[in-house]
Amino acid sequence: MSEHDHHHHDHDHSELSETELRVRALESILTEKGYVEAAALDAIVQAYETKIGPHNGARVVAKAWSDPAFKKALLEDASKAVGTLGHVSRVGDHLVAIENTPGRHNMVVCTLCSCYPWEMLGLPPVWYKGSPYRSRAVKDPRGVLADFGVSLPKETEIRVWDSTAETRFLVLPMRPAGTEGWSEDQLADLVTRDSMIGTGFPKTPGAPS
Amino acid sequence: MNGVHDMGGMDGFGKVEPEPNEPMFHQEWESRVLAMVRAMGAAGAFNIDASRFYRETLPPQVYLSSSYYRKWLLGLEALLLDKGFISKDDVAAGHSVAPAKSLKHGKFSIADVERIMVRGKFGRTAPAPAKFKAGDRVRAKNIHPATHTRLPRYVRGRVGVVERDHGCHVFPDTVANDAGEHPQWLYTVVFDGHELWGPDSDPTIKVSIDAFEPYLEAV
Numbered sequence: 001m002s003e004h005d006h007h008h009h010d011h012d013h014s015e016l017s018e019t020e021l022r023v024r025a026l027e028s029i030l031t032e033k034g035y036v037e038a039a040a041l042d043a044i045v046q047a048y049e050t051k052i053g054p055h056n057g058a059r060v061v062a063k064a065w066s067d068p069a070f071k072k073a074l075l076e077d078a079s080k081a082v083g084t085l086g087h088v089s090r091v092g093d094h095l096v097a098i099e100n101t102p103g104r105h106n107m108v109v110c111t112l113c114s115c116y117p118w119e120m121l122g123l124p125p126v127w128y129k130g131s132p133y134r135s136r137a138v139k140d141p142r143g144v145l146a147d148f149g150v151s152l153p154k155e156t157e158i159r160v161w162d163s164t165a166e167t168r169f170l171v172l173p174m175r176p177a178g179t180e181g182w183s184e185d186q187l188a189d190l191v192t193r194d195s196m197i198g199t200g201f202p203k204t205p206g207a208p209s
Numbered sequence: 210m211n212g213v214h215d216m217g218g219m220d221g222f223g224k225v226e227p228e229p230n231e232p233m234f235h236q237e238w239e240s241r242v243l244a245m246v247r248a249m250g251a252a253g254a255f256n257i258d259a260s261r262f263y264r265e266t267l268p269p270q271v272y273l274s275s276s277y278y279r280k281w282l283l284g285l286e287a288l289l290l291d292k293g294f295i296s297k298d299d300v301a302a303g304h305s306v307a308p309a310k311s312l313k314h315g316k317f318s319i320a321d322v323e324r325i326m327v328r329g330k331f332g333r334t335a336p337a338p339a340k341f342k343a344g345d346r347v348r349a350k351n352i353h354p355a356t357h358t359r360l361p362r363y364v365r366g367r368v369g370v371v372e373r374d375h376g377c378h379v380f381p382d383t384v385a386n387d388a389g390e391h392p393q394w395l396y397t398v399v400f401d402g403h404e405l406w407g408p409d410s411d412p413t414i415k416v417s418i419d420a421f422e423p424y425l426e427a428v
Contacts, residue, residue: 019238019279019282020236020238021303022282022286023238023241023242023282024238024241024303025300025303025304026245026282026285026286026295026300027241027245028303028304028305029295029299029300029303029304029305030245030248030249030295032304032305033294033295033305033309034309034316035248035249035252035254035294035309035312035316035317036245036248036249036252036316036317036318037316037317037318037319039319040244040248040317040318040319040321040322041241041244041245041248042244043319043322044243044244044247044248044322044325045240045241045243045244047322047323047326048233048240048243049233049240051326052326091327091328092327092328092329092330093328093330093331093332094328094331094332094375094378096373109217111215111216111217111361111363112214112215112216112217112261112359112361113214113261113264114277118328119326119327119328122233123233123243125227125228125231126228126231126235126277127225127226127227127228129277130222130225130277131216131219131222131273132222132223132224132225132226133225134216134217135216135217135218135219135220135221135222136220136222136225137217138217138218138363138405138416139217139218139363139405139406139410140411141411141414142411144225147224147225147226147227148225148227154413155413156413157413157414157415158411158413158414158415159399159415159416159417160414160415160416160417161397161417162217162361162416162417162418162419163419164359164360164361164418164419164420165331165359165375165378165381165395165419165420165421166328166329166331166378166379167375167395167397167419168328194227199227
């Protein structure tokens with residue numbers, strides 16, 4: 001556990017124990033009432049742990065970098081375009097891909113809760129769901145980016161997308177220079193989760209990961 | 210509701226602190242809470258907007274001091290109690306002591322897991338033509354519903370431009386209260402940073418929300 005976690009009182013031992021007991025009690029109640037199969041709860045957790053994650057989004061980005069027709073289709077209707085890729089997990093409706101350009105950087109937040117493209121990126125990290133990011137991303141996105149060690153030219157437009165409905169946003173970052181002729185697999189390895197949220201960039205070819 | 214969950218533009222929460230190599234769950238119980246929320250929702254005990262509303266109605270001091278999945282747990286308990294799926298006696302006993310209530314979609318079983326790994330469909334047939342189109346200037350209404358809404362406070366009364374039309378979607382403001390889906394047109398509306406944060410703010414910022422038609426008025 002990192003130093004950072006100790007600042008959160010929810011990791012305090014006494015509260016954790018109380019929470020743990022409460023969770024177990026609720027699970028007993030729901031299974032005893034016949035609302036859920038206990039094994040189905042295990043299967044849900046396993047599915048989240050194995051089926052979804054940023055590798056799905058990375059495949060999509062790498063494909064868009066490699067295939068102009070796919071990129072065009074992705075920007076027009078991301079749910080439909082992603083649905084044509086057999087190796088990526090199925091995606092629900094209303095996925096919107098937004099393209100970073102030299103003049104415009106996109107960044108995604110959910111100020112009201114934690115809306116996030118689960119199928120593309122997995123479950124959101126704690127910081128995405130936390131008060132500092134949710135409060136500041138819409139008012140001071142450059143300050144938030146600085147917290148990630150990211151800085152953009154001062155003339156670059158920053159567009160923040162607040163996910164207030166059931167639409168979900170996937171940032172299509174710019175393809176790194178020096179990757180001409182790379183395969184989709186090689187390109188996918190450069191795509192980071194944060195680059196698809198807009199709080200980071202893809203990895204640079206040759207740089208230590 | 211004007212709750213503390215509506216945090217866009219608030220100051221004082223400090224720096225964003227990304228955790229390197231963050232695990233999917235920090236404690237095992239978090240994964241159980243996630244699974245219970247997903248399973249009970251899929252079984253028809255509640256919809257996604259109701260589950261959001263119950264987290265929003267946690268007392269502000271509880272909301273701010275609880276971890277993410279702790280909020281999910283507290284919201285889930287409150288929702289199941291309110292809807293009669295569990296009783297206070299069940300909770301006090303830590304076991305089921307009261308009769309079960311029937312679920313709209315029946316017991317959640319292993320066969321249902323694959324289905325919930327794809328997001329639900331929220332698009333609906335349009336009951337009326339769209340009032341706005343891309344390029345229209347619109348004002349986010351100065352409204353303050355006491356119940357669930359997806360119109361954040363920081364845009365209310367502000368003027369923006371419609372950028373995209375997403376078709377008609379389930380209306381969270383009614384469905385959260387079991388008052389029906391009442392599908393509404395949904396638009397991406399873009400606001401200039403200056404319009405939201407005043408003349409001293411960064412001129413390169415634009416912020417968009419996805420706004421349901423009843424949140425907007427023509428300018």
